[in-house]
Amino acid sequence: MSQMFEDGEAERISVRYDGPAVDHSSMDVRLVAPSLLALADLFAVAHSELGPTLTPPPRLEIIGQRSGSLIIDMLLAAESTLVDLLNHERATAVANGLALSAPVIGAITWVVHRKRMGRESGIEPVGSDIIRVTWPDGTTLLVPVGSQALIERMDFNRTAVRVFEPLREDGIDEVELNTTRSGRAIRASVRRDDLAGFNLPPGSDLVLSDGTRTVTVRIESLPLKMGNKWRVHDGLASLWATLDDVAFAQLMEAGSERFGVDDRLVVLMRDRQLRSGDGVGESWEHSILKVIEHKSAPPPDELPFDDE
Known part of the structure; x- marks a missing residue:
């Protein structure tokens, strides 16, 4: 019915x-x-x-x-x-x-x-x-x-x-x-x-893989303005990623979320592997689809040190 x-x-x-x-x-x-x-x-x-x-x-x-x-x-x-x-x-x-x-x-x-x-x-x-x-x-x-x-x-x-x-x-x-x-x-x-x-016209990049993962990343550098890419480390390598979580970006602009280098984010990350149209090279694109959790880095006086 x-x-x-x-x-x-x-x-x-x-x-x-x-x-x-x-x-x-x-x-x-x-x-x-x-x-x-x-x-x-x-x-x-x-x-x-x-x-x-x-x-x-x-x-x-x-x-x-x-x-x-x-x-x-x-x-x-x-x-x-x-x-x-x-x-x-x-x-x-x-x-x-x-x-x-x-x-x-x-x-x-x-x-x-x-x-x-x-x-x-x-x-x-x-x-x-x-x-x-x-x-x-x-x-x-x-x-x-x-x-x-x-x-x-x-x-x-x-x-x-x-x-x-x-x-x-x-x-x-x-x-x-x-x-x-x-x-x-x-x-x-x-x-x-x-x-x-x-469409992908002849000569355009070909998508080889397109997947998502939940991962904790460490912020290595912050963008100078909204819309620019973030440099983060996912535990294996440094990479540049766009922030595509619009709701989280709104919190940032409103000042509700503040960030610093070495802060950690639990995110849903999208990874796309691309091959150039001429078939010569391959590249990766990364985007943060959703910020699940924000963990601020501890202040310097709270960092753990090994006993001397």
């Missing part, structure tokens, strides 16, 4: 295809159908990353079509069972899991910016659920916190490129996703040249 939640528990999304091929507000179903199916898959990927555990992914429903380019309106609606509806906590969790369109569109916009301007130079929290992404030329982008988790998932990027597959066809110049959040329009616009940003 399935049931759509009432008002406020479904998200409205529109996708717009633009270009000479849709001047008459029509498009070959063999192009648009796979794109919309991929969009449903994209929200399933986002739900698996950001939504409540043990809940089915939301369903995407077409609710209408407007003229002018080709604009298709859709609803992203929660799937629930009779048990869910009788359990208030469970129903609330499923409904909260619908807040997917904003982080999905934010992640897509982030990929487009990265493709056009290169790698970002900094990431910092702004408020409780927004992060600011900065590029070397000073360009900034505000996106929901969940966008960061999505942009790093290869299956999200690989699915997104299928959503924008119509751009490979002559006469389709732009695909745009739209939604609203707190009364504000949120939009992601993708053009043909942006497609390579969602």
Whole structure:
């Protein structure tokens, strides 16, 4: 048994295809159908990353079509069972899991910016659920916190490129996703040249391994500003790691957490091994996904010394 939640528990999304091929507000179903199916898959990927555990992914429903380019309106609606509806906590969790369109569109916009301007130079929290992404030329982008988790998932990027597959066809110049959040329009616009940003094009680094571990690290040097990498020692070697725990970064900015060299952190660390596109070299990328515990280094007068 399935049931759509009432008002406020479904998200409205529109996708717009633009270009000479849709001047008459029509498009070959063999192009648009796979794109919309991929969009449903994209929200399933986002739900698996950001939504409540043990809940089915939301369903995407077409609710209408407007003229002018080709604009298709859709609803992203929660799937629930009779048990869910009788359990208030469970129903609330499923409904909260619908807040997917904003982080999905934010992640897509982030990929487009990265493709056009290169790698970002900094990431910092702004408020409780927004992060600011900065590029070397000073360009900034505000996106929901969940966008960061999505942009790093290869299956999200690989699915997104299928959503924008119509751009490979002559006469389709732009695909745009739209939604609203707190009364504000949120939009992601993708053009043909942006497609390579969602995939590993020839010559890009190849991911050889991608895993996480819980480990205690010792701080060897602190970043001069938020968004820069930390130098830590994991007991085996020194390494540079990004701090991707936004909630912990907020505590740092608020002054609730203070650090010093030789402090120890129990963290969930992500390690990625990469091979260069030319196959010549390999490298590692490390990121701190979550700070589990912070252990301050003892002051100098409390350090243990061997008896002389």
